[in-house]
Amino acid sequence: MIKRLSFLLVVLALVAAACGGTEETTETTAADDTTVTTQADDGGTDGTDGGTDGGTDVGQDAGKSTLDVVKERGKLICGVSGSAVAFSETQPDGSATGFDADYCKAVAAAVLGDSTAVEFRSTTAAERFDVLKSGEIDVLFRNTTWTQSRDSDVGLDFGPTTYFDGQQLMGSGDRFNVDSGQADVDGAILCTNAGTTTEKNIVEWARVGGAEIVVEAVETFPEAMEKFKEGTCDLVTTDGSGLVGNKATETAAGTPGAAEWVIFPSAPISKEPLGPAYRQNDSAWADVINWTIYATIIADEKGVTSANIDDNRDIDPEAGRLFGLEGEVQSAMNLPADAFYQVVKQVGNYDEIYSRNLNPVGLTREGSLNASFVDGGQIYAPPAR
Amino acid sequence: MAIEQHQRPPNWRNATVLKWAAQIAVLVGLVFLFVTLGAQSLDNFADRGLTYSYKFLSDPTGVSFREGIPLEPDTGARALYLGLVNTLRITISGIVVATILGTIIGVARLSHNWIINKIATVYIEIIRNIPLLVQIIFWGAIIQQLKALTDEHIGTYAFWFTSAKGITVPWLFPDQGFYQWLVFVIIGFIAARFVYRWRMHIKEDEGRETYAISWAVGTILVAGLIGWFAHPLFAFLGGILNAIGDGIAAIPAIVIRLMLLVLVVAGVGWWIMRFFRGLRAGDAPQMNNRAVFGLFAAALLIALAVVGGFLALAGGLEGGPFWLSLGAVIAVLVVGLKYLIDWVAPRTLVSGLVDDDYFRVIFAVGAGVTLIGILVGIEAIGETIINAASAFFHFLAPKFDSTNVAAPFRYAPPTVDVRGAGFVQLSQESLVITPGFFALWVGVTLYTASFIAEIVRGGVLAVSRGQTEAGNALGLSRFQLYRFIVLPQAFRIVLPPIGNQYLNLFKNTSLGIAVAFSDIVMVGQTIYNQTGQTVPVVSLWMAFYLTGSLILSSIVNFANRRLKLVER
Numbered sequence: 038m039i040k041r042l043s044f045l046l047v048v049l050a051l052v053a054a055a056c057g058g059t060e061e062t063t064e065t066t067a068a069d070d071t072t073v074t075t076q077a078d079d080g081g082t083d084g085t086d087g088g089t090d091g092g093t094d095v096g097q098d099a100g101k102s103t104l105d106v107v108k109e110r111g112k113l114i115c116g117v118s119g120s121a122v123a124f125s126e127t128q129p130d131g132s133a134t135g136f137d138a139d140y141c142k143a144v145a146a147a148v149l150g151d152s153t154a155v156e157f158r159s160t161t162a163a164e165r166f167d168v169l170k171s172g173e174i175d176v177l178f179r180n181t182t183w184t185q186s187r188d189s190d191v192g193l194d195f196g197p198t199t200y201f202d203g204q205q206l207m208g209s210g211d212r213f214n215v216d217s218g219q220a221d222v223d224g225a226i227l228c229t230n231a232g233t234t235t236e237k238n239i240v241e242w243a244r245v246g247g248a249e250i251v252v253e254a255v256e257t258f259p260e261a262m263e264k265f266k267e268g269t270c271d272l273v274t275t276d277g278s279g280l281v282g283n284k285a286t287e288t289a290a291g292t293p294g295a296a297e298w299v300i301f302p303s304a305p306i307s308k309e310p311l312g313p314a315y316r317q318n319d320s321a322w323a324d325v326i327n328w329t330i331y332a333t334i335i336a337d338e339k340g341v342t343s344a345n346i347d348d349n350r351d352i353d354p355e356a357g358r359l360f361g362l363e364g365e366v367q368s369a370m371n372l373p374a375d376a377f378y379q380v381v382k383q384v385g386n387y388d389e390i391y392s393r394n395l396n397p398v399g400l401t402r403e404g405s406l407n408a409s410f411v412d413g414g415q416i417y418a419p420p421a422r
Numbered sequence: 423m424a425i426e427q428h429q430r431p432p433n434w435r436n437a438t439v440l441k442w443a444a445q446i447a448v449l450v451g452l453v454f455l456f457v458t459l460g461a462q463s464l465d466n467f468a469d470r471g472l473t474y475s476y477k478f479l480s481d482p483t484g485v486s487f488r489e490g491i492p493l494e495p496d497t498g499a500r501a502l503y504l505g506l507v508n509t510l511r512i513t514i515s516g517i518v519v520a521t522i523l524g525t526i527i528g529v530a531r532l533s534h535n536w537i538i539n540k541i542a543t544v545y546i547e548i549i550r551n552i553p554l555l556v557q558i559i560f561w562g563a564i565i566q567q568l569k570a571l572t573d574e575h576i577g578t579y580a581f582w583f584t585s586a587k588g589i590t591v592p593w594l595f596p597d598q599g600f601y602q603w604l605v606f607v608i609i610g611f612i613a614a615r616f617v618y619r620w621r622m623h624i625k626e627d628e629g630r631e632t633y634a635i636s637w638a639v640g641t642i643l644v645a646g647l648i649g650w651f652a653h654p655l656f657a658f659l660g661g662i663l664n665a666i667g668d669g670i671a672a673i674p675a676i677v678i679r680l681m682l683l684v685l686v687v688a689g690v691g692w693w694i695m696r697f698f699r700g701l702r703a704g705d706a707p708q709m710n711n712r713a714v715f716g717l718f719a720a721a722l723l724i725a726l727a728v729v730g731g732f733l734a735l736a737g738g739l740e741g742g743p744f745w746l747s748l749g750a751v752i753a754v755l756v757v758g759l760k761y762l763i764d765w766v767a768p769r770t771l772v773s774g775l776v777d778d779d780y781f782r783v784i785f786a787v788g789a790g791v792t793l794i795g796i797l798v799g800i801e802a803i804g805e806t807i808i809n810a811a812s813a814f815f816h817f818l819a820p821k822f823d824s825t826n827v828a829a830p831f832r833y834a835p836p837t838v839d840v841r842g843a844g845f846v847q848l849s850q851e852s853l854v855i856t857p858g859f860f861a862l863w864v865g866v867t868l869y870t871a872s873f874i875a876e877i878v879r880g881g882v883l884a885v886s887r888g889q890t891e892a893g894n895a896l897g898l899s900r901f902q903l904y905r906f907i908v909l910p911q912a913f914r915i916v917l918p919p920i921g922n923q924y925l926n927l928f929k930n931t932s933l934g935i936a937v938a939f940s941d942i943v944m945v946g947q948t949i950y951n952q953t954g955q956t957v958p959v960v961s962l963w964m965a966f967y968l969t970g971s972l973i974l975s976s977i978v979n980f981a982n983r984r985l986k987l988v989e990r
Contacts, residue, residue: 191954224842232951237484252486255938268570268586271845
């Protein structure tokens with residue numbers, strides 16, 4: 038009897054504890070909210086706090102701009118691919134090199150004054166948005182295409198396009214040429230990586246041309262390349278830049294037939310504007326990312342490079358403002374005045390970043406959409422005033 | 423008696439009262455916990471600007487998959503169905519092969535033949551000590567190393583053809599007339615049952631061997647043979663199925679919902695009736711089963727009316743007051759039920775009911791009310807059932823159309839042919855095992871077989887040694903010993919743990935994503951990559967794996983109940 042009673046008491050106590058526990062949690066959350074608001078006010082990011090309280094981040098950081106989070110942490114956590122040739126390739130020491138990786142470094146240089154204060158996080162195409170939304174990374178530079186659904190449905194915002202790309206296909210040289218089209222791929226098995234816009238594009242493209250294809254979607258693009266090389270797939274498809282990069286790597290590695298691989302059609306089957314993505318409704322952070330990119334573009338327009346910036350810092354009033362001399366606007370963005378000076382000094386301007394990473398694999402700016410607007414391309418930045 | 427009454431402890435020390443209080447408190451606590459957590463998560467999603475919906479199920483997907491029918495599903499629901507079918511293909515074929523292979527290896531492990539014994543041991547030790555994911559990737563890498571297809575491979579092969587694009591083997595596909603032929607086979611099965619009984623009867627009467635099993639198998643074969651030529655006889659079934667489909671489509675949705683309601687009420691009444699019948703001590707109760715059934719069915723309807731009436735009237739209440747008054751209504755119903763049970767018990771010669779018995783009956787009624795609430799709440803349910811049933815019959819009907827004598831099967835040899843713009847592919851006409859299917863199937867099957875082998879070995883060893891010795895004393899051969907004495911007894915022991923392995927196999931198929939196999943997980947991932955609807959997709963995965971596991975385990979439990987020794 039006593040045994041049974043004591044058991045009951047234990048059960049009751051547990052139930053009571055469970056209920057109490059829930060209440061406590063609620064209280065703590067409420068308390069947290071208050072503290073966060075105060076902190077945010079101290080931080081001076083009223084811009085984000087005003088309308089979209091709590092709309093930007095998760096956990097205890099709710100209501101706080103990612104900018105403050107990064108500053109407090111002293112390190113930028115940047116999501117990259119890690120396996121995209123020339124865009125972001127993970128190095129043995131855990132860092133990454135490439136076009137996207139350099140932009141991570143540029144953001145770190147702007148916010149923290151140190152382009153090495155970056156922690157690279159390799160993400161697969163499939164997981165990247167969840168990793169970003171959950172707050173595990175601060176910004177995503179992962180050759181990500183800006184699309185309407187991602188901008189709205191998925192809950193992200195996109196920054197300026199850093200690379201204008203387009204989807205193409207790659208196949209063996211004896212069967213295809215640069216003018217090959219839908220009729221030439223009828224009946225083929227195509228490999229691509231899952232969770233990308235390419236998956237949908239290729240299906241639409243083939244259907245429009247009346248071609249019947251089978252799509253094999255694998256987790257990462259290197260796997261797709263592997264299957265293509267082994268003959269599991271007849272063709273491989275992704276953004277043109279990725280194909281050019283992979284062809285260059287494989288040719289260098291001496292893969293049989295790689296030098297004859299053909300990338301087609303010459304007019305890409307889709308528009309793939311690649312750029313940074315960040316959590317939506319965080320204007321303070323969005324401004325920092327966007328203007329870091331614009332700063333590299335403006336520096337390129339003015340011919341200011343990492344080598345000559347110390348001499349050319351005040352080449353004209355706009356450069357002076359952008360690189361932290363008189364009348365700078367960076368302080369209003371809650372950044373150090375010399376933020377963009379550090380970007381160009383430590384990482385370089387757009388052309389330097391591009392040439393350093395993409396020229397070696399055979400991607401050139403001349404005549405492409407990625408040329409400066411002065412040369413007929415699409416790379417253009419708003420004025421720094 | 424009077425003294426006991428006098429010594430009844432006060433409520434706060436009465437074990438019965440406290441036990442009831444504790445049960446109710448736990449229930450309330452749980453409901454509260456889930457409601458709070460749910461509301462909190464929804465708030466958090468809203469805060470982060472995430473809106474989740476299941477709209478993707480009816481939206482076009484625009485993607486295409488490596489295998490499944492059709493390769494380019496038009497809606498999200500259709501795509502998930504494709505993934506579901508692929509998962510089940512692996513699961514079912516994997517379970518069959520793993521069981522056979524596992525049993526053979528398990529017995530081999532006990533063999534006195536040194537080589538066979540060691541081979542089995544090495545197999546088990548290697549396979550079960552390497553993580554399944556590694557094995558699946560290994561098989562995926564192996565098949566990728568096979569030869570690439572070129573023009574010189576075009577042609578038809580006698581046995582099988584392996585390549586980096588997959589493996590193709592000879593296969594029989596159902597063809598025209600297959601379903602009509604199937605009707606013959608089913609008739610054959612039914613006839614075989616009677617033939618078997620008849621032969622067994624003679625055997626028991628006259629004590630001579632009558633080859634009952636051979637006779638039964640022969641009956642099925644004869645039916646199949648006749649059906650091969652005579653199957654157009656059943657062409658008329660197509661019309662009947664069509665008529666049934668049309669008939670179902672004509673039923674108003676309200677009828678289906680009413681039928682469901684009746685079904686639930688009858689189910690609960692039947693369960694409670696059986697409950698009282700099971701506890702009855704003695705014959706000729708004052709109240710018969712039918713009365714108990716009617717009484718509790720009525721009680722359920724009254725409870726339903728009370729809760730429904732309350733919800734209709736309590737529209738103005740919110741939050742605390744609403745929950746409190748709902749709690750009060752439920753408490754009154756529970757107490758009422760308790761009195762009803764107390765009133766029924768002596769009249770059905772049931773005595774000594776303990777608290778758990780009360781809880782069972784009350785929960786049965788509560789579950790009935792909840793279920794009906796759901797059925798009433800979801801308006802589309804009647805229409806969905808009608809559409810599905812009618813679509814099913816209309817889907818079956820054309821399969822009976824064929825009126826000419828065609829072979830029910832089509833033989834498809836392994837063929838390599840040219841497709842579209844000149845691509846050399848494994849023919850779509852023959853059975854193609856894709857690289858993903860091969861890697862996942864071989865991986866999970868071999869892995870599960872190694873565990874089943876160990877279970878079988880344990881089960882065989884658990885059969886008492888006296889049984890083997892008795893068999894040997896009778897002069898049975900080793901095969902007879904295993905076939906008639908050891909394995910039937912071992913089977914009882916191994917069934918529950920083998921059931922667990924089946925569940926593991928089912929859940930392990932989700933690793934197919936590693937080798938690009940379009941199972942339900944991969945399809946779901948593709949969908950949420952395109953739509954961003956992570957949480958809804960994950961919830962569908964969970965629902966699928968939970969339902970599948972429960973069905974699988976209830977099949978195993980059913981078999982287990984049927985096979986266990988009847989003890990009295």
